[in-house]
Amino acid sequence: MRWCPNSVLHLLRSVRLRSCTRRGRTRSLYFNSLTDSDVVFDSIFEPVFWTVDYVTRWFGVVFVCLVVILTSSILVIAYVVLLPLILSTYSPAWIAWHVCYGHWNLIMIAFHYYKAAKTSPGYSPTEKNDTPFVSVCKKCIIPKPARTHHCGICNRCILKMDHHCPWLNNCVGHLNHRYFFSFCLFMTLGCVYCSISGRNLFLEAYNALERYKHLDVEKPGVPVTGMGLLIGILPPGQTPAPPYTFKDKMIHKSIIYMWVLTSTVGVALGALTIWHAVLISRGETSIERHINSKETKRMAKWGKEYKNPFNYGKLNNWKVFFGVEKKSHWVTRVLLPSGHAPHGDGLKWDVFPVKKDLIPV
Ligand SMILES: [Zn+2]
Ligand SMILES: [Zn+2]
Numbered sequence: 001m002r003w004c005p006n007s008v009l010h011l012l013r014s015v016r017l018r019s020c021t022r023r024g025r026t027r028s029l030y031f032n033s034l035t036d037s038d039v040v041f042d043s044i045f046e047p048v049f050w051t052v053d054y055v056t057r058w059f060g061v062v063f064v065c066l067v068v069i070l071t072s073s074i075l076v077i078a079y080v081v082l083l084p085l086i087l088s089t090y091s092p093a094w095i096a097w098h099v100c101y102g103h104w105n106l107i108m109i110a111f112h113y114y115k116a117a118k119t120s121p122g123y124s125p126t127e128k129n130d131t132p133f134v135s136v137c138k139k140c141i142i143p144k145p146a147r148t149h150h151c152g153i154c155n156r157c158i159l160k161m162d163h164h165c166p167w168l169n170n171c172v173g174h175l176n177h178r179y180f181f182s183f184c185l186f187m188t189l190g191c192v193y194c195s196i197s198g199r200n201l202f203l204e205a206y207n208a209l210e211r212y213k214h215l216d217v218e219k220p221g222v223p224v225t226g227m228g229l230l231i232g233i234l235p236p237g238q239t240p241a242p243p244y245t246f247k248d249k250m251i252h253k254s255i256i257y258m259w260v261l262t263s264t265v266g267v268a269l270g271a272l273t274i275w276h277a278v279l280i281s282r283g284e285t286s287i288e289r290h291i292n293s294k295e296t297k298r299m300a301k302w303g304k305e306y307k308n309p310f311n312y313g314k315l316n317n318w319k320v321f322f323g324v325e326k327k328s329h330w331v332t333r334v335l336l337p338s339g340h341a342p343h344g345d346g347l348k349w350d351v352f353p354v355k356k357d358l359i360p361v
Pocket of ligand 2: 151152154155165170172
């Protein structure tokens with residue numbers, strides 16, 4: 001087991017530290033000034049962390065399959081059930097809108113999901129180089145550039161790491177952060193679109209199913225509570241056909257399934273997308289959010305104000321994030337599928353006081 005030697009070694013170091021300090025000695029082969037209660041905590045809980053990491057790594061594949069299967073099921077319903085309905089009942093203008101918007105949204109979702117899952121998030125260099133670094137990774141034993149963090153699931157140092165996403169089975173970092181956010185954004189838009197445009201269909205389908213239930217209860221040849229036995233009205237062995245077909249029932253059920261799924265995902269993913277939009281506006285990642293709020297509190301105790309060095313101003317943060325270098329890029333790089341590289345190499349970062357306007361658009 002990979003974690004065992006590390007775990008035991010860390011624990012032994014900590015125990016050695018305690019016994020040394022008790023005897024009034026402060027120097028040993030194992031002790032150094034970085035050994036503290038965090039090391040003991042890490043050592044004791046390392047098997048737990050390892051198990052969580054292992055399970056998340058394994059579940060990543062299941063989660064990706066779930067995303068593909070659920071999205072495909074909505075697509076099948078849209079093409080098999082909704083499209084014929086739209087083509088036969090809607091006006092040409094509405095048909096054009098639904099066909100154009102639906103396909104654009106679908107392409108954006110598929111493109112960004114594929115890119116987010118398949119693009120490497122960007123790893124910290126393992127060979128000697130001149131990149132300035134801020135600390136050393138305790139797990140990889142390599143220098144960590146600014147904004148780089150170690151991912152326990154990928155077991156590597158990730159450049160500008162945001163989080164490890166089980167729905168992508170990939171880390172979200174410098175090279176795929178934009179794809180991840182765009183996927184969340186367009187998936188939310190797609191869900192909201194399905195939910196709003198399918199609301200009337202959902203109500204109709206729901207009422208129809210309720211009506212079928214009553215018809216099932218009231219149809220002749222079946223005993224009805226309080227009405228006495230109605231068996232015998234029809235000749236024995238002959239049952240009347242219901243006033244709806246199996247196909248009708250399946251169409252209504254699939255519309256209800258689609259509406260419930262897209263509405264639920266729309267709300268949940270919408271909340272996540274808004275939260276990430278707030279973070280991007282502030283120029284911080286999910287991990288930096290915790291670090292920055294800690295630093296803000298720490299500095300406040302000293303009567304000082306903490307400023308995020310990677311916050312270039314709201315609009316500039318978005319330009320840097322989307323790689324917008326001229327006005328047309330808002331369309332070609334944000335609203336259309338684009339595989340352009342992100343701003344910067346993820347190793348060296350411009351700090352706010354040094355360079356104020358990174359991309360003067
Ligand atoms: Zn590392
Ligand atoms: Zn990861």
